[in-house]
Amino acid sequence: MYGSLDISTSGLVAQRTRLTVSSANLANARTILNADGGYEPYRRRTAVMAEGDPHAGSDRGVHIAAIEIDDGPLRAEYQPSSPYADGDGYVHYPNVNGVVEQMNAMEALRSYEANIAAIEATKSMISVALQMIA
DSSP states (O other), X not given: XXXXXXXXXXXXXXXXXXXXXXXXHHHTTTOOBOTTSOBOOOOOEEXXXXXXXXXXXXXXXXXXXXXXXXXXXXXXXXXXXXXXXXXXXXXXXXXXXXXXXXXXXXXXXXXXXXXXXXXXXXXXXXXXXXXXXX
């Protein structure tokens, strides 16, 4: 019975991480400078999920295996007066699509809520089982 709590908890942690990644992508959707002030457009991140829990040595549940950088093409905007414009007058902005990120965030939130519902159901079943024993 406690295994199902562990599985749902691993889902909560993974979905929270997915939501954090989507939030970071949205927050950096117009970031073109790195921490040192140099021109380096932000690249979208994606959370890669895998089965199992490597910390517990279990093959049940889920975990974030990696947070990868999306090397897809940057979004070019024509701004010839910008100091960051290339030879053709385009400034390259992050490859973040706000609609996609909002959908990813909503999916992570719904999955998070589903894991909470599963935890509540498991707690209820444990409570009834304990009442039957007592």
